[in-house]
Amino acid sequence: MDKLTQLISDIIKLWQSYGLIYLNGMWKTFSLALICTVVGCLIGFLCGILQTIPYAKTDHALKRGFLWLVRAVIRIYVEVFRGTPMILQAVFVYYGLPYFTNNAVHWSSVWLAAFVVVSINTGAYMAETVRGGILSVDAGQTEGAKAIGMTHVKTMLHVILPQALRSIMPQIGNNFIINLKDTAVMFIIGYSEFFATHKAVVGATFLYFPSATIEMIGYLFMTLVSSFLLRWWEKKMDGSASYDLATKDTLAHTSGMTRFPAPSRGAQGRKGR
Numbered sequence: 001m002d003k004l005t006q007l008i009s010d011i012i013k014l015w016q017s018y019g020l021i022y023l024n025g026m027w028k029t030f031s032l033a034l035i036c037t038v039v040g041c042l043i044g045f046l047c048g049i050l051q052t053i054p055y056a057k058t059d060h061a062l063k064r065g066f067l068w069l070v071r072a073v074i075r076i077y078v079e080v081f082r083g084t085p086m087i088l089q090a091v092f093v094y095y096g097l098p099y100f101t102n103n104a105v106h107w108s109s110v111w112l113a114a115f116v117v118v119s120i121n122t123g124a125y126m127a128e129t130v131r132g133g134i135l136s137v138d139a140g141q142t143e144g145a146k147a148i149g150m151t152h153v154k155t156m157l158h159v160i161l162p163q164a165l166r167s168i169m170p171q172i173g174n175n176f177i178i179n180l181k182d183t184a185v186m187f188i189i190g191y192s193e194f195f196a197t198h199k200a201v202v203g204a205t206f207l208y209f210p211s212a213t214i215e216m217i218g219y220l221f222m223t224l225v226s227s228f229l230l231r232w233w234e235k236k237m238d239g240s241a242s243y244d245l246a247t248k249d250t251l252a253h254t255s256g257m258t259r260f261p262a263p264s265r266g267a268q269g270r271k272g273r
Contacts, residue, residue, distance in 0.1 A: 025197030044126020
């Protein structure tokens, strides 16, 4: 009990002295995770569309070779960034640029390097998610779109992706929550996010466990709030649970497949007039 009291006392003391620094670190973590998740999703959608461009043996050899090369590059990109830790990716990207250019080129800011690393890492995971979401949509949807003259890109943007987005949404949320936590490894290149704040405070106070407790509470708060908002968004995308399908198909209407809401009294009165 004495230790718990001491822990609470140390947490209060740390928050009074470094509370604004902790909050600033939380904001940097949240904003980086959010921006990188959005950009990573765009990369994933682009890769997913490119991977699903169809080609046949009857197509021109140049087209088949180009699409094969595009798929091979995307596959290598996905496997490399899914198969290596983000902390090593950060080291490779941040320190690799000056290494291979003999220190002629450097990153203009640590934030930019962190942004690139987290974005392309997220894109690698989203690429496979988007590809799976696209393939989960019935093939008849694509065939119908092609039958009315739509290109592959238009088919993806207006027919397939709007339907696939609902099944992809949970994974987008998962990637965002993962990024909230995994951005902690950006301290390795000097980015002062939430975990880097913990290291700085501990270096000044030597209160390692109380500071780690504040970090745990902070990360848990961000992930719980994000999970709540993402679930709310998914429900909004689902729409009303009590709607009826309306159709002009006479057979469906007479067979009882559809139900139409009873007209209001005002509508009945106007009809009687």
